[in-house]
Amino acid sequence: MSIYFDEEKKLFKLDTDHTSYVIGLSEEGYLGHAYYGKRLKDLGGKYLLRMEETPYTPMTNKREKSGFLDCFPMEYSTGGIGDYRESCLNVRNEQGCVGAEFFYSSHEIRKGKPKLEGLPASFGTEEEVETLRIICKDAILGLEVELMYSVFAETDVITRSVRLQNTGTETLYLDKVYSACLDMDNRDFEMVSLFGSWGRERHMQRGSVRYGKQMVSSICGKSSHQEHPFMALVTPDANQEHGEVYAMNFVYSGNFIAQAELSQFDQVRMVMGIHSEQFCWKLIPGASFQAPEAVLVYSAEGLGKMTRSFHDFYRKHLIRSPYKYKKRPVLINNWEATYFDFNTEKLLDIAREAKRCGIEMLVMDDGWFGKRNGDDSSLGDWTVNEEKITGGLPELVRKVNEIGLEFGIWFEPEMISPDSQLYREHPDWALQIQGREATQIRTQYVLDITRKEVRDYAYECVAKILRSAPISYVKWDMNRQLTDMGSYSLASDQQQELFHRYVLALYEMQERLTQEFPNLLLENCSGGGARFDPGMLYYSPQIWCTDDTDAIERLRIQEGTALVYPLSVMGAHVSDCPNHAVGRTTPFMTRGHVALAGTFGYELDITKISEEEREQIPEQVELYRKYHHLIQTGDYYRIASWSDRKPYDCWEVAAKDASEILVTYVQVLGRTNTHSRNIRLKGLDPLAQYRLEDTDEIYIGEELLNCGFLVRDVFGDFQSRLFHFIKCN
Numbered sequence: 084m085s086i087y088f089d090e091e092k093k094l095f096k097l098d099t100d101h102t103s104y105v106i107g108l109s110e111e112g113y114l115g116h117a118y119y120g121k122r123l124k125d126l127g128g129k130y131l132l133r134m135e136e137t138p139y140t141p142m143t144n145k146r147e148k149s150g151f152l153d154c155f156p157m158e159y160s161t162g163g164i165g166d167y168r169e170s171c172l173n174v175r176n177e178q179g180c181v182g183a184e185f186f187y188s189s190h191e192i193r194k195g196k197p198k199l200e201g202l203p204a205s206f207g208t209e210e211e212v213e214t215l216r217i218i219c220k221d222a223i224l225g226l227e228v229e230l231m232y233s234v235f236a237e238t239d240v241i242t243r244s245v246r247l248q249n250t251g252t253e254t255l256y257l258d259k260v261y262s263a264c265l266d267m268d269n270r271d272f273e274m275v276s277l278f279g280s281w282g283r284e285r286h287m288q289r290g291s292v293r294y295g296k297q298m299v300s301s302i303c304g305k306s307s308h309q310e311h312p313f314m315a316l317v318t319p320d321a322n323q324e325h326g327e328v329y330a331m332n333f334v335y336s337g338n339f340i341a342q343a344e345l346s347q348f349d350q351v352r353m354v355m356g357i358h359s360e361q362f363c364w365k366l367i368p369g370a371s372f373q374a375p376e377a378v379l380v381y382s383a384e385g386l387g388k389m390t391r392s393f394h395d396f397y398r399k400h401l402i403r404s405p406y407k408y409k410k411r412p413v414l415i416n417n418w419e420a421t422y423f424d425f426n427t428e429k430l431l432d433i434a435r436e437a438k439r440c441g442i443e444m445l446v447m448d449d450g451w452f453g454k455r456n457g458d459d460s461s462l463g464d465w466t467v468n469e470e471k472i473t474g475g476l477p478e479l480v481r482k483v484n485e486i487g488l489e490f491g492i493w494f495e496p497e498m499i500s501p502d503s504q505l506y507r508e509h510p511d512w513a514l515q516i517q518g519r520e521a522t523q524i525r526t527q528y529v530l531d532i533t534r535k536e537v538r539d540y541a542y543e544c545v546a547k548i549l550r551s552a553p554i555s556y557v558k559w560d561m562n563r564q565l566t567d568m569g570s571y572s573l574a575s576d577q578q579q580e581l582f583h584r585y586v587l588a589l590y591e592m593q594e595r596l597t598q599e600f601p602n603l604l605l606e607n608c609s610g611g612g613a614r615f616d617p618g619m620l621y622y623s624p625q626i627w628c629t630d631d632t633d634a635i636e637r638l639r640i641q642e643g644t645a646l647v648y649p650l651s652v653m654g655a656h657v658s659d660c661p662n663h664a665v666g667r668t669t670p671f672m673t674r675g676h677v678a679l680a681g682t683f684g685y686e687l688d689i690t691k692i693s694e695e696e697r698e699q700i701p702e703q704v705e706l707y708r709k710y711h712h713l714i715q716t717g718d719y720y721r722i723a724s725w726s727d728r729k730p731y732d733c734w735e736v737a738a739k740d741a742s743e744i745l746v747t748y749v750q751v752l753g754r755t756n757t758h759s760r761n762i763r764l765k766g767l768d769p770l771a772q773y774r775l776e777d778t779d780e781i782y783i784g785e786e787l788l789n790c791g792f793l794v795r796d797v798f799g800d801f802q803s804r805l806f807h808f809i810k811c812n
């Protein structure tokens with residue numbers, strides 16, 4: 084049992100293996116957040132609701148209701164009645180007034196976890212997860228809110244989501260619906276978030292939480308390059324091993340907000356949900372609205388433990404693809420090799436050489452359809468360009484298969500080029516505000532996939548191609564933000580639903596794809612990594628991490644990404660040098676070692692690189708074959724992050740049974756007059772002996788853990804080493 088309700092104390096206690104989460108009821112039936120943190124043996128923490136402190140409770144002193152609401156740690160805050168901190172829910176009635184107030188009505192505790200209608204969400208067996216549903220009611224509005232908590236004990240995760248049901252007779256407008264709220268006393272919290280840009284996604288940022296509100300968000304229709312639906316509040320001492328961490332991550336791929344607010348009473352309110360900008364959901368009597376899921380992790384052992392909880396959780400309870408623990412085919416993608424300039428012969432040349440080097444799949448990227456020889460046409464016209472692909476697509480696939488490679492293909496199904504047959508026939512299929520010329524980004528518009536006929540067309544374009552030939556892999560790209568949010572199919576009081584409806588439509592399309600082609604390896608992508616989020620992981624076991632393939636730039640991008648997401652989901656390729664994004668030249672070996680921390684593949688013209696580099700490919704592919712299992716299933720530890728003071732980067736993956744570890748060390752910059760570097764390893768059995776592979780060096784586990792391992796003789800910039808330790812007793 085992970086969930087208890089104490090009738091007498093009116094307390095809910097949710098326990099994972101190492102954490103407890105306590106919800107209490109006030110006398111009136113407000114739901115208050117009492118405690119989240121280290122596991123408590125007994126029921127405790129109710130006094131944190133501070134019911135006995137001034138300014139009293141509304142029951143005893145109605146005059147001070149607003150004072151009470153302004154500091155009561157609400158489990159789910161609502162706007163309009165006197166809690167001036169961030170509200171999670173704003174409801175407008177038919178008179179146009181905003182106000183909602185919820186009181187406990189009933190609850191249910193059950194094994195397992197129900198699905199969230201139309202949304203990606205975590206799952207588990209009845210043995211793995213238990214779910215609490217608390218129903219609260221606002222009798223005036225005739226509105227029910229169901230707060231759902233699922234407890235995944237083993238991975239130390241609690242998920243939250245919210246469902247609203249209009250049980251009244253009035254139409255209601257939901258101006259804001261967040262998914263999670265956490266009110267706590269401040270402990271000098273600092274906020275950790277992931278920021279970025281195109282080609283620079285998910286860099287870690289940390290700073291103290293100040294009075295007022297600090298947020299990260301996206302309003303561009305996807306989780307974005309710039310900010311990320313993740314936030315952690317950490318105590319100032321928090322590092323990889325120590326300190327407290329409260330983290331939230333959002334299982335959603337559209338507009339979001341994650342915010343921390345420090346109030347006048349030194350309380351912190353942390354919230355996460357769909358961004359309320361340009362959001363309003365019309366809820367007619369009888370209708371319901373399901374908000375997406377937020378994943379909560381508390382760690383008393385620093386960021387490292389938080390990371391490992393997220394990794395285990397996503398691997399076990401979110402990714403569904405049959406590939407999640409499988410070796411992925413080592414692929415070669417022709418994007419950086421040829422861009423739009425390719426034809427059958429070129430692709431087959433690449434395929435033949437790739438086969439000789441042990442590569443297993445050819446992926447044909449953008450430029451194979453319509454008359455697309457640049458990025459300014461043909462999106463929407465998904466018929467193969469036979470001038471380039473002579474003999475048609477099935478014939479190309481057959482030839483690639485004959486060479487001994489699987490075949491993969493690129494699509495951007497959500498888009499429409501103004502210069503396309505599709506746009507000429509259906510200009511109204513693009514998102515647009517009537518009477519206003521829509522904004523082009525990368526010379527393209529966005530299809531209004533919220534319309535069934537448009538969605539069906541876009542889906543069929545992809546499916547038809549997949550049905551026509553044995554295609555093993557699809558890269559589903561999305562290369563622009565959403566603008567001009569207007570749909571011909573929505574009434575004026577529902578246009579503000581469009582951002583969310585778009586995401587639901589996308590999910591529906593990807594669900595259809597995974598149902599019809601269950602063995603397809605799907606990789607999501609969005610101008611690099613602008614839709615790298617847990618929502619997409621539900622459909623694809625890997626996501627293209629960034630368009631920046633430079634091994635050194637990738638260190639920080641992959642570090643930030645791996646803070647939350649398992650290495651098995653990070654699309655990572657070895658590309659050519661000077662690197663196309665930054666012009667840097669790094670050793671081929673380093674590029675291989677860095678890409679090994681992800682799905683591993685190539686993106687270069689293998690027919691043109693030097694013989695010396697080409698010769699390294701079979702060895703690198705062998706490394707992937709040898710280590711993929713460890714990298715996909717092991718525990719990830721961050722050992723060092725490079726900076727001006729520390730010119731090297733280091734991470735490690737340890738087998739869960741401590742039988743082996745793989746350490747990747749990258750010396751970013753060489754330095755004169757330095758000793759060997761001492762790195763302390765993790766995840767080992769202290770009493771066991773470990774042999775460093777390819778040497779006769781033997782270490783006791785406790786030596787590597789406490790004394791550290793010495794990295795010697797690394798000379799030069801951008802140099803890397805792999806160290807594989809194997810338990811030998």
Ligand code: GLA
Pocket residue numbers: 418448449458493560562608609610611612627629630
């Ligand atoms: C995006 C992707 C790239 C490539 C191009 C093709 O930028 O991230 O990998 O597929 O689109 O246009």
